[in-house]
Amino acid sequence: MTDAFDDVLTANADYVRRFHLGGLQPVAARGLALVTCMDSRIEPLEMLGLKPGDAKILRNAGARVTDDTLRTLVLAVYLLGVDRVMVLPHTRCKMASVSGDAEVHDIIAARHGVDTRSLEFHTDKDQLGALRHDLERIRHHPLLPKNLAVAGAVYDVDTGTVTPVTE
Template sequence: MSNNSFPHESFDDLLAANAEYQKTFKYSGLTGSAAKGLAIVTCMDSRINPLSVIGLRSGDAKILRNAGARVTEDVIRTLVLATYLLNVNRILVMPHTDCKMAENDEADFHKLIDEQYGVNTSSLEFRTSRDQRGSLASDLNRIRSYPLLREGVVVAGAIYDVKTGTIEPFEG
C-alpha cells in the first residue's frame, strides 16, 4: 500500500458508522460560530465529552483538545482566531483528574517511548506537570495576559472529575 492511499481496512468500522450517521444527520444548519460564545480547552482523554459535561450541543462551543489541556502556542493562535472571528467571548480551560500528563514527568515519557519503541522524542515538549493546579493557573494567566486576544473575553478554569462527572471551578 502506498503512503498516499487511504487505508480502508483500518477504518472500515468508522466508514460504516458514518454511513449510518448520515441517515439522521441534523447539523447542516449550523454555522462555524460558537452559538454559546464559548471555547473549551481540554484534554484529549477519551473519557471527556466536553459538550455533554456542561450541557451543550454541537455548534454551541469551540473545542480545543491536546494532551493535558495545556495552553500551547497553537491553542493561543486558535483562541485569537476564535475570539475575533467565531463568536467566542468566554474561554474555559478544563483539565481533568487521573490525567497521565499530571502523573509523570517530561523525562518519564521520553524514556518510556525510547525504551519501548526505540524512538528519541527529546526534541518534543510534552508539557507535563505534576502540579496540575499550578499549571492551570499559569495557563489561565497566559491567556488572560496575551496581548492579541480580543478585549473583554472572560477566561476561567475548572477541573473535571472523570469518576463523578463534576467540574470544580478553579480560583486562580
C-alpha cells in the first residue's frame, strides 16, 4: 500500500486494541435496514439510537433506491433478519442540488476531463418526490414481502433532526 493510507491503517491498529464486536451475529438485531446517503455528515447508528449489529446500513450517493439497493434489501429481508426499511436522505445533498445527471456529467468533465455519461447518478431536485418514488419501488418490488414496513424521513445535517415524511 502507499503512504496515502497510512493514517487509516494506523487508526485501525488503535481500533484493534479496543475491538469489542467479535461474535456479533450477522443479522439485524432490531430488524432495520436503513438506506441513507454516503455523506460523511451522517452518523447512522448514533442519530437513530442504534448500536453495531442493530441494523443493516445501505449507503449511496443521494440515498436512492437503485436496483442494487433492491437486490441488497431482498438479501437483508430473507437472510439477515430485516423486517422494516427506512429510506433517509438528507438536507443540503449534492445529488438534490443539481438540475440533473447531465449537470453532474458536465461538472466532472469540465473539472477532471472524465466522461461519466455511461453512469446514472439518480439526481433529482425534487428530493421529497424522489423519496416517495423510492418508497414505492420498495413497496411494490415483486420479491419483497407485501407486509414489509417501509418509511421515509429526511435528516437535517445542520440540526441532527430526523423528520418523517408522510405519504
